[in-house]
Amino acid sequence: MSATTVDRNALNFSGGPGVLPARVLAETQQAIASVPGVGLSILGISHRSDWFAGLIEQIERDLRALLDLPDSYGVLLLQGGATLQFSMVPMLLLRGSGRTAEYLRTGYWSAKSIVPARLEGEVRVLWDGEAQGFRRLPMVDELEYSPEAAYLHYVSNETVEGLQFHCVPGRDGVRRVCDMSSDFLSRPIDIERFDLIYAHAQKNLGPAGVTLVIIRRALLEQVPPGIPEILDYRAHLQARSVYNTPPVLAIYVVSRVLRWLREDIGGLERMGALNRCKAECLYGVIDCYPDIYEGWARPLDRSWMNVVFRLKRPEWEAEFLDRAEQAGFSGLKGHRALGGVRASLYNGLSLQAVERLAKFMIDFARHGI
Template sequence: MNNAMNFSGGPGALPASVLRETRDAIEALPETGLSVLGMSHRSEWFRGVLDEAERNLRALLGIPAHYHVLFMQGGSSLQFSMLPMNFLRASGRHAEYIVSGYWSAKAPVEARLEGDTRVLWDGRAEGYRRLPAADELQLSQDAAYLHYVSNETVEGLEFAGTPGLPEVPLVCDMSSNLLAAPIDTERYAMIYAHAQKNLGPAGVTVVILRDEFARRAITGLPTLLDYRTHIAARSVYNTPPVFAIYVLMLVTRWLRDEVGGVEAMAAINRAKADALYGALDAEQGFYRVHGERSCRSTMNVAFRLPTPELEAHFLETARREGFHGLEGHRSIGGLRASLYNAVTLDAVNALSEWLGEFRRREG
């Protein structure tokens, strides 16, 4: 029951069937008789796991053959550095960044260590409550790349469209909404996502990289920080996070076989978001959603109550009622419900109903 009512921002909820299969695999995999925690990354079994995980991702997202799918480590934080190391340093060009929240603000800090970095738009002055309109971005045709975060988990903001110019490589951190809805992979030079939202447990980062873009990387990089190293080694240059990749494979099976694919998942996610925002909007004098309506995230719903004291009481009462992970991010406080793929519509409906009860009792 606790797992079913887990609204944590990350690591987030995992599907019940995946948790059961993972529990059994920790004791012994049916294929090998060994615990998944003790399986060699050089074994044929693990090569099969990597290959299936890649096949499933390609099928679910429509990833073309001229894109590489890499399983890496270090989360988005490492990608903030690796991206400019490979494609900005010594390029003779500048990189462009959209800063729309807590996480995207970290990316240009690392890029500035590697070369000319320009922030096209920064929502900090407005408290990161909205996303930029197209006419607010002064885009350059000669940029090395444009980087943005598709969904801001802290503030609960999500891009409805895709920014940028067709001729400029587009790079996106999709850590919190990859696999939540269909995407046009061909529009991107590179997509990356750490797993602990919709893909699986913490420890693995998926990188989807167009081959032509990968070949632009400079030479002379440290071996482990060169994307071409991981392409050549098929994600096994060093010891990968075997357990996390195994669970990611199970999650992609679940999404394919039990949910019916990414389009079906998107419809469920839309219903979840509509239910929760509807409950909050019904009590606007009591609950206040952080982001502007046009920019609201389907994955992360950030909101406030009239006072910090009432928020503390809300969290204490919610835990007693069986709702977990509703604390807001430390950077802005308040409250947050994350509606990742594994969070069921039943769980969201239960939370939505309880929000009304709490308002009537405490308002």
């Protein structure tokens, strides 16, 4: 691997797939040639092997240690991304319940989750931020939760708009479902306040192809009839996440990321502190140069994972992105739905990389226009 390649990986601010730690890249490169202790390429190891069963068990142990996750929750490694969970969740919790599910529509991805839910039953959108351009999240006094709701669903971090909940919405006693695809394991959470969490891997956990689900086992005591077995969480729990052929390589990378989080970072408290530091580094530049940069999200709701901003003039924005690419930065162009600039600061991105981008932004503001 050349120095140029390493540098480009280190400066990858893509919204997804996100950057992976250097240690994980090196271990994956080794595994593609030959998994230590196995002697086979990870691309040729059977998902029915004892080695792979042990890998699944190791992932679960590491997750339980990181989250202090009790046995009352099951851990699943599924496929289909968060998009499939948009359907699997209401199939389980809404279909035939005669109750209403409550959703928060706070951005691009939470909006997409509502359409499949409506195929399974009644949905009430408690709050919709579209009229305000998805620039902020709801305040506590703007939400009136029903104690009779089937569940509350929300997205903890909206990657497109750079919005993140820094508290846990909802009413304790009502099932709480959260799409944590872009901030799972980025900071500590009180796991027992959630009944179901899902997160696709390609932000903080690994490459695309695997989706992690944490589900309270009590939810599976009454499952509506007629759910195809492959969409039934019980079938996947019984099969230990090997109901059908799983993405072995992607799961292996997830295992390496979890080990990196435990051994190199030291857990979620330290990961959260580092991620907050990275975000404050960039927001500080944006706030220091208001004539050049304009942050998208209300400061109270700014994401630690996705720093979204615009430059005051379109021509400045094009010049900024062009110069950033020349300087070795990747993935800074904003999502196609919103445009602008987006710097994604997922777990694998180092503080040093963020500081380099901050310096680039300062130099551009002072001398680049």
